[in-house]
Amino acid sequence: MSQEVLTRETNRRQLQQIIAGLSDGVILLELDQSILWANEAALAMHGVSRIGELGANADEYAKRFSLRYRNNHMVPPENYPISRVARCEVFSDVLIEVFTVDDPERVWVHSVRSMVLTDREGQPESLVLIMSDVTDWANAELRFEKTFNANPAPAVICRLSDLRYIKVNPGFLEMTGYTRDQVIGTSAYEIDIFEQAEKRDLAIQRLRDVATIPQMQAELRLPDGSSKQVIVAGQPLLLNDEQCMLFSFVDVELRRRAEVALRQSEERFATAFRLTPVPILICTADDQQIMDVNQAFLDSLAYTSDDVLGKTVTQLDFIDDDGARNRLLTALAKSSRVDRVDLRVRKRDADLLECAVSADTVNIHDVPCYLLVLMDITERKRTELELVSAIEEVMKDASWFSRTLIEKLANVKKINSPQLPSVSFTDLTARERDVLGLICEGLADKEIAARLKLAPNTVRNHVATVYSKLDVHSRSEAIVWARERGLFSGEWRTKGQR
Incomplete structure (x- = not known):
């Protein structure tokens, strides 16, 4: 073995000894892409216990x-980090998810x-691959991402180093009409959420201090040029080791x-209440x-506002009959409304008015x-009473009236009885009148x-038609109907036989 080869092998053993105990995973490769060695951390990051389980080379690894x-x-196999380093590429901070082909549910995240x-x-x-296990961080980030996106409250995250928006949730996009591309990477100066804020100076100062921005009302400019009223608040957070601000909106x-519509409705009601000529009390x-009465009430009953406001209906005692007042209030409590109840109302000077009272809740x-x-x-x-009195006086001696005229006078007399049908006796044919008369007998x-x-x-058939x-x-x-109209009395039958 030559001295050069010996020196190289010695250096590798020393390198392996140095990196064996590191928490970062390290994989050494030969220039021919074969996997030479890996430390325990690298094996654990792949869920294996022996170097051979990584594969003999980059192709088997893939x-x-x-x-x-x-x-x-x-990631295409040719772009795997192990393939790139085999081509002698130098790179850093490549974030990837790793899982075995046989068990895709078990996932590691490597930097x-x-x-x-x-x-x-x-x-x-x-050739050396150095990897860090960032699975826990990635899972935490994924949980944050899911929570952020699922949050129904509109929200954006702004990076404070350059004041650019780096995250936006669907709630914000739906509220404003912006698209994700219109927001992500955009400067806070372009989409200025504090442009019309009621405490803009405070918000800007808190942003500079990386401090919580309290809730405040603002007017958010929309992409179509219109604006929308919102409540916005800011909360500092650390995201990917960078200072950021989470803005949430209501x-x-x-x-x-709704408030404007309600105010307009109340204004219309107040105007109608004030100007209507009919007395109204609330x-x-x-x-x-x-609580309130209109001017027509004061004028009709001769009261002033001081006489009325703050008192109860019982204390004011403007309804002449206590029993009628109690029945009215009981009916209101039971059914929430009453319609056209005849009552006597007492004016301040004790004069009485006949009134038809309608009420609602x-x-x-x-x-x-x-x-x-x-x-x-x-x-x-008064007119109706005078008319009825005159009819009764005339009908005391009606022998010289025709039968039809007497019937019509009788109907006029009963005009104030709303429970009576509007049909007249004269609407029956002569034969039907005869049949009704014999029914009454x-x-x-x-x-x-x-x-x-x-x-x-x-x-x-005649009876059915009469009914x-x-x-x-x-x-x-049928008998009750005829008797209520004074028909077929003994006197009438005598006159009818003349």
Whole structure:
């Protein structure tokens, strides 16, 4: 063995002894790409215990292990670090995922660099791969990446060394309409999230100090030129050994629009409430304390605001009948609304008004309230009473009225009875009126047929037609309908027989 070869082998043994105990993995290769030696750390990083399990050379290594970049793209065998160093390439910090062909679920992450050792004449003598196991770091980074992307709150990460965005999650892209390429690598000066912030100077100072930036309202400029109201906060973090700032956002644009719509709605309600000529009162639902009344209420009942506001409906005592007031409030508590209940309302000077009161339950500043609308029907009531009184006076002696006119007067008298059907007795034919009269006398269909000398089927048809026109469903309902209208009394039948 020549002295040169002996010296080279001695140097290799010394090199192996030096690196055997290192925590970094080291693989030595011959110039012909054969694997000469590997330390324990390198074997452990490949899940093997003997050098032979790595393969005899770079080609066999590629058959036993698959490599993948961190972007999930597979590494072609010719670009494996072991193949590159075999071509005497020098490189550093190549980050790859390594797994055996037989067990792709077990994955290591290596950070690999290469060295080419030369002899005295500068010619390549030994090839070295040096690798660090960064699996734990990569898994932690992967967990962070997944958490960051899955976070529903919009967020971006800015690298503080050059103030460029290095990460953005889907929430931010969805909120703003930016694409990932429009954000990643972009300067914080181009997408200035504090451009319209309410505490911009504080945010900039905290950014310089690498300190937490408290929540503040800002107006974020969007790619289409519009803007959006957001709440933004910043939190320092260390990412890949670099100082960064995590910015998280809350989209308050929908809330702002809702607030504007609510304010506009309240303004419209306030305007209508103030200007409507119908008296309106608003009170709380729980204790009926009066919160507001409109000018029409004050004018109609002769009150001032000081007389009314702050008192309860009971204390103001403007509803003349305590029982009617209690029934109104009970009905409101039970069904949330009432429609056109006739009540007497007392003015401040004790005069009484006849009112039709409608009420509903509304929420004002999240407080359940009753809204009472009072329609003054005093004149209408007075007119109707006078009309009914005149009709009753005339009908005391109606012998000289025609039968049709008396029936129409009777219908006018009953005009204020909303429970009565609107059909008139005169809507029946003469034969149908005869049949109804005999029903009111208590006769059965056969008896009616004998009295009127009609066939029983004909009588049944007439009875069905009468039920349909009167909107009743039985003889008893037909009799009640006729009696409520004062039809077929003894006096009427006598007059009808004249």
